[in-house]
Amino acid sequence: xxxxxxxxxxxxxxxxxxxxxxxxxxxxxxxxxxxxxxxxxxxxxxxxxxxxxxxxxxxxxxxxxxxxxxxxxxxxxxxxxxxxxxxxxxxxxxxxxxxxxxxxxxxxxxxxxxxxxxxxxxxxxxxxxxxxxxxxxxxxxxxxxxxxxxxxxxxxxxxxxxxxxxxxxxx
Amino acid sequence: xxxxxxxxxxxxxxxxxxxxxxxxxxxxxxxxxxxxxxxxxxxxxxxxxxxxxxxxxxxxxxxxxxxxxxxxxxxxxxxxxxxxxxxxxxxxxxxxxxxxxxxxxxxxxxxxxxxxxxxxxxxxxxxxxxxxxxxxxxxxxxxxxxx
Numbered sequence: 001x002x003x004x005x006x007x008x009x010x011x012x013x014x015x016x017x018x019x020x021x022x023x024x025x026x027x028x029x030x031x032x033x034x035x036x037x038x039x040x041x042x043x044x045x046x047x048x049x050x051x052x053x054x055x056x057x058x059x060x061x062x063x064x065x066x067x068x069x070x071x072x073x074x075x076x077x078x079x080x081x082x083x084x085x086x087x088x089x090x091x092x093x094x095x096x097x098x099x100x101x102x103x104x105x106x107x108x109x110x111x112x113x114x115x116x117x118x119x120x121x122x123x124x125x126x127x128x129x130x131x132x133x134x135x136x137x138x139x140x141x142x143x144x145x146x147x148x149x150x151x152x153x154x155x156x157x158x159x160x161x162x163x164x165x166x167x168x169x170x171x
Numbered sequence: 172x173x174x175x176x177x178x179x180x181x182x183x184x185x186x187x188x189x190x191x192x193x194x195x196x197x198x199x200x201x202x203x204x205x206x207x208x209x210x211x212x213x214x215x216x217x218x219x220x221x222x223x224x225x226x227x228x229x230x231x232x233x234x235x236x237x238x239x240x241x242x243x244x245x246x247x248x249x250x251x252x253x254x255x256x257x258x259x260x261x262x263x264x265x266x267x268x269x270x271x272x273x274x275x276x277x278x279x280x281x282x283x284x285x286x287x288x289x290x291x292x293x294x295x296x297x298x299x300x301x302x303x304x305x306x307x308x309x310x311x312x313x314x315x316x317x318x
Contacts, residue, residue, distance in 0.1 A: 053202060056198055056202060057199075057202055059195075059198070060195040060196075060198050060199045060202070060230060060233075061230060061233035061234070061236070061237055062188055062195075062233075062234070062237065063233070063237040063240065063241075066240075066245040067245060070245050070246055072233070072236070073233075073236045073240075073248045073251070074229050074230070074232060074233040074236055077203065077228075077229035077232075078202060078203045078204070078229070082204065087204060088203065088204065088205050088206070088207075089206055105228050105255055106254060106255075107252070107253055107254035107255065107303070108228075108232065108251065108252070108253055109250075109251070109252045110250065110251045110252075111249070111250050112248055112249050112250065115246040166254075
């Protein structure tokens with residue numbers, strides 16, 4: 001099996017093994033700072049999924065191209081982030097992550113309320129919804145849960161999808 | 172399989188990704204605008220103790236999503252709730268599996284709640300790399316599948 005340090009990014013699920021944080025010197029964000037993030041809204045914006053983008057995305061998954069301009073469901077990772085006017089790198093910055101190796105992916109909760117289609121301009125809005133500082137009883141290591149939620153609505157204002165992504169920031 | 176054949180305990184036909192292709196990870200990294208080298212640069216990850224690049228989490232979830240769409244159609248997925256338990260690497264052989272745990276009528280359609288998981292083949296055994304639940308509308312079209 002693998003040896004050596006383990007690394008993570010927002011788009012993979014690798015658990016980081018970093019030197020234990022020293023709460024007195026090693027934290028980039030205090031617990032009070034952490035809690036001020038709740039309710040922080042992303043800039044928001046609109047996002048249209050182009051055919052070429054959906055074609056390549058679907059191809060990456062190994063599935064046949066979908067009929068009728070349907071967007072592959074996995075688009076609910078990057079489309080909400082980009083449409084809300086942020087990015088993976090900026091989310092790391094907001095959460096106070098100290099490099100990719102300090103971020104783990106806990107999971108996704110994605111709701112599809114209507115089919116998403118190519119060429120439709122979706123309105124995208126979201127915010128940071130939950131944070132929690134945890135301390136390992138075994139190691140004393142500090143890790144913060146960082147949760148954000150983003151919604152997509154179609155041009156008629158109908159809610160199309162909602163995502164909630166759970167990250168873990170190791171301090 | 173149509174909805175009259177489906178009941179609690181029904182096993183969803185599995186969907187296999189026989190080889191996690193690092194070329195696809197590169198394309199995916201560009202689409203996601205994910206700047207982290209672990210998905211595409213072998214030189215960058217070797218000092219970290221890896222010899223294979225790491226698949227993106229959304230791609231891991233996509234294999235389970237493909238299983239659901241192959242089963243009940245391309246517009247059938249209503250909810251995905253998953254957590255990741257192990258990293259997936261280039262060259263891995265993965266199999267998506269699922270089982271129906273409940274059937275309900277919601278907004279006029281029959282929906283199946285399913286336990287889903289993604290397994291890595293290791294010789295004759297499997298290692299779970301992702302687990303979760305999915306909600307799927309029953310009775311949709313059933314397109315062909317591919318890898």
